[in-house]
Structure formats: structure tokens, C-alpha cells
Amino acid sequence: MDSDDLIDTLRRIGIEYGGVAGTVLPTRPDVIIMRAGSVVVKAHAPGAEREPLVERMRATAHPALRQIMLQPVTEEVITAGDRLVTVWPAGTPVNPADPDAAPWEAAARLLARLHAVPARTLPPLREAGGPGRVATTVARLGDRSAAELAVRRAFSCLPSPSAGPGGLTHGDWHMGQMVRAPDEWILIDNDDLGVGDQAWDLSRPAAWFAAGLLEPQVWHRFLDAYRAAGGTAVPPDGDPWERLEIPAQAMTIQLAAAAVSTAGRAGRPLDEVEEILVEACLRIIRHRSACHAVPTQ
Amino acid sequence: MQCPKCRGAMRTYERNGVHIDQCESCRGIFLDYGELETLTRMESQWSQQSHAAPPPPPPPVHGAPGYGAPAWGAPHHGHYGHHRQRSWVGMLFST
Numbered sequence: 001m002d003s004d005d006l007i008d009t010l011r012r013i014g015i016e017y018g019g020v021a022g023t024v025l026p027t028r029p030d031v032i033i034m035r036a037g038s039v040v041v042k043a044h045a046p047g048a049e050r051e052p053l054v055e056r057m058r059a060t061a062h063p064a065l066r067q068i069m070l071q072p073v074t075e076e077v078i079t080a081g082d083r084l085v086t087v088w089p090a091g092t093p094v095n096p097a098d099p100d101a102a103p104w105e106a107a108a109r110l111l112a113r114l115h116a117v118p119a120r121t122l123p124p125l126r127e128a129g130g131p132g133r134v135a136t137t138v139a140r141l142g143d144r145s146a147a148e149l150a151v152r153r154a155f156s157c158l159p160s161p162s163a164g165p166g167g168l169t170h171g172d173w174h175m176g177q178m179v180r181a182p183d184e185w186i187l188i189d190n191d192d193l194g195v196g197d198q199a200w201d202l203s204r205p206a207a208w209f210a211a212g213l214l215e216p217q218v219w220h221r222f223l224d225a226y227r228a229a230g231g232t233a234v235p236p237d238g239d240p241w242e243r244l245e246i247p248a249q250a251m252t253i254q255l256a257a258a259a260v261s262t263a264g265r266a267g268r269p270l271d272e273v274e275e276i277l278v279e280a281c282l283r284i285i286r287h288r289s290a291c292h293a294v295p296t297q
Numbered sequence: 298m299q300c301p302k303c304r305g306a307m308r309t310y311e312r313n314g315v316h317i318d319q320c321e322s323c324r325g326i327f328l329d330y331g332e333l334e335t336l337t338r339m340e341s342q343w344s345q346q347s348h349a350a351p352p353p354p355p356p357p358v359h360g361a362p363g364y365g366a367p368a369w370g371a372p373h374h375g376h377y378g379h380h381r382q383r384s385w386v387g388m389l390f391s392t
Contacts, residue, residue, distance in 0.1 A: 003298060026316045026329045028392055029309035096314055096390050097335065176390035212371025213385050241367045248367065255388060266310060273384045280371070287369035 001081025009080040010034045010041045017041070017073055017087045032083075039073055040090050043083045044191065053077050053084055056190040058123040065122070068113050069170075070181055070188045091179025091186065102175050104205075104218055105225040106185040111173060112231035114187065115198045119168045128171035128194030130203075131161050131247075134254040141257045142264060147278045151256045154281035157288040158250055166196040167232065173201045198233035202226065203247035207255060210248055211280040213273065249288075252280045300325060314387035315339075 001009070007024065014022035014036025022036030030045040044053065057075045059065070070088055078085040094102055119125060138155045142148045170177065171192025178185050205222050208214035227236055234240035241248075256277035263270050270278065298307040300320035307318040307327060315335050318327040328336075 028311075094390070096386055097338075099386050099389060102389070172392055174388075174390060174392065176392070208385075208389075210367050210370040213388075216366070245367055249369070259384075259388075262310070271384050273388070276371075280369075283369045283371075 001083075006032070006043060006080055006083060007034075010043060010085065011036070013078060013080075013085060013087065014039065014041045018090075035090055038090055040088050042086050042088060043080065044086070046083065048084050048191070050077060050079075050084060052126055053086070053191075055123060055125060056193050057086060059125050059193065060190045062122050064117050065114070067184065068110055068117070068187060069190065069193075070179065070186050088188070089181055091181030091188070093179050094175050096175075099175075103178065103185050104222040107173070107175070107178060108222045108225035108231065109229040110178070110185060110187050111170065111201050111233075112226050112229035114170060115167055115201070115232050116230060117168050119166075119195045122168070125168070125194045128166070128169045128196030128200065129192030130169065130171040130200045131196065131250065133172075133192075134158075134250045134257075137254045137257040137261075141261055145260070145264070147256075147260045147270060147274075148264075150278055150281050150285070151253060151260055154249075154253050154284045154288075155257075157285055158253065159246065161197075167198045169194065169196045169198050170201050171196065174204050197247060199243045199247045200251075202233055202244060203251035204255075206244045206248035207251040207280075211252060211276055213276060249284050252277060252284060256281050298327075301327075311387050311391060314384065314390070 010024075010032065011021050011034065014020070014034050018036030018039035018041075020037040022034040022041060025033045025035050025040070027033045032043040034041045034043075054077050057072060057077060060069050061071055061075045065071070070091065073087040073089060076087075078087075134155070138152060141151060143152060169192075170187055170189075171194055172189065173187070177187060177189050179188050180186075202223075205214055205219060209216065209219035223234070223240060227234065230236075234243045256274070259274040259277050260270065263274055298309075298318060299305070300307050305320045307320050310317045310319060315332050316329050317332070318329075319325070320327075
């Protein structure tokens, strides 16, 4: 099925569930989102596996996640050629043109409520997708430039992920993963929903704060709201970094790897933000070597 | 996506929060609805900033007792403010 056929199929699905011919909305390159009246039709990334998505749709539609995760219009996973398609109510995303108005507290409360849902109350879910993405993003990176080598070296300093007890996690939280539907903020995108280290859901803001990109005031608003809502990924008081350190370092490395790859593909030098991420990787290398140096025999 | 001009393959880039589709054959560029306005706005913000005095550094922030920044965190007051509309905003919203 070529892309025109896929768009035609999505349009037919949009007419069936939303009553009107849809239009494609901007999103990340591997996913297609079509808005059709009161619904959106989502073609998941190429290569997405059917059975895990069926399980995630079942879990997402469970009443325990109502008002936390957006409930699908139908649990059905539709096949369109080689792509899997799901149908969701349309919502209003966070406005990227006004980052100061981003709903940090609402995000923190939603994540805290998600983390409070015992995974055993939901239909069974697999391991959350987040942590695996660090390795795949680093693996796609070149190994020639100083930046590429710094990111690779930081990754090699990370301890291997420990298989500790996990809870329910979104797996890929950022500000694009919330919509107002219709009035309240709610989490969207179950592509990485699963069981794993819940601190992973705080790893992006933690990484942005540690790198010096996110204002400390905003980070503390987010963290305080998460704790006030009973969030379980960090202790209720005291130092949150014991739990956040490894996920935040891993996420810093992932963001740096993605940024360096993107700049390389575009054939341009790193911009200021990308340089900041690579600098953070250099600090991770220094920190980990200082803290965890083991004498060799 | 296919290039409307030459039917070549279009490739999507995210540059400073703006989605750009570029044709791999003729190098033509397609902007999504609203992206031209975003570019214009960023350009005017950039020219305002480069003509105005640099913003004052943010006041130092002291975390609540018992939790501050990690030891491997950014050493100074961070880099916030002057690049709020640049690639960091794109990162805030994307996987």
C-alpha cells in the first residue's frame, strides 16, 4: 500500500467514525494522524506489532484509566496495508507557540494518578517501551565526530538497566502527550504504555533541568505537583535524584543522540541546545568515572 | 509523501520546532499550515533580541531543603530565556 492508498484508507475510517473526510495533522514523521470531525485516526509507526498494541488498547480502554489516559473510540486495531490504525476522540494539544503556558502541574498530577493505578487491575501489559529506546537511538548514531563519540562514551558509562519491580508507566511522556478533551487535560499515546520504572516518566523534565534547559522554578513546580498528588516514582520528600539519576542520565544521552543524528543528517553544525545536550553527556562521563571508578587488577 | 513538483520522496525534518518537508530529489521545501507564520514570528523575535540588550540573568534559585540539582547537572544558572523559541521548544513536544 503506498502512501496515497493509506491516506485514502484513513479518510474512509475517518468518515466511518467521525462522519466527515479528514485532514492530516502534523506529527512525527513515522506516524500519521488524521483529524475527522470529532475523532482522530492514527496510523501507528511502520513495524508496530499487532498483539502488543491490541493489549495496550484493551488496557487503555479499562475504566481504571478513565480521566487519566484518553479512552479510544473503539478498542479495535484496524489493519490498513502494512500499518496498524486506531481511532481516538479529538482533543486540543498543548500550544507549542506558548511554552510558558504549558500545563506542568496538570501533567504531574496525571502522571501521579497513572502511577497509582496498580498494573494488576488492568489487562496484562508488557514491559514499557521507554528505556529500550536509548540503546536504539545511540545505535543509529555515527562514530566519527567528537559529539558522536561523547554521546557513545556517556552511554557506555551507564549501568545496565536493572530489572527491579515496576509499575504502570506511560513510557514516552513529553508535552506533546497531553490534550484537552474536551475540557480537562488527559494523557494520550499508548505506544509505550507498559510496566517498568515509573521514574522514566519524569526523565525528560529531569534531564532538561539537569542540562540547564528547563528553568529550576518550572522543574520544581512539576516535581512538587507530582509529589503533592502522591506520585510514587520518587520518595515523598528528600532527595528525588536517587531515583531520577539513571533515568535522567539515560534520557539526556538519548536526546543528545537524537539531536546529533538529526544535525548530521541535515549536514549542519549543532545548534546551541544540541551543544548543551552534548556538554551534559560530557559531565555524565566525568561524574560516572569519578563516582564509579573501580581499580583494575 | 511525494513531492508535488517532481514526485520525489519528501523527507520530514524538525528544525527549531518547525516541521519542514524537503524533497530528496529537487530539494524543494514544503511547510505545513501555520509554519510560515511560526518562522516569521521567530525571525522577528530573533531580530528584536539581537538589537536589544541581553536579558538579565535569572535570579538564583534554591531548591527546597533536601533536594536540589544532581551533581552532574549544569554548573551555572542554565541557559534558559534566550533560546525559548528554538530547538528546545521542539524537544519539549516531541518523542
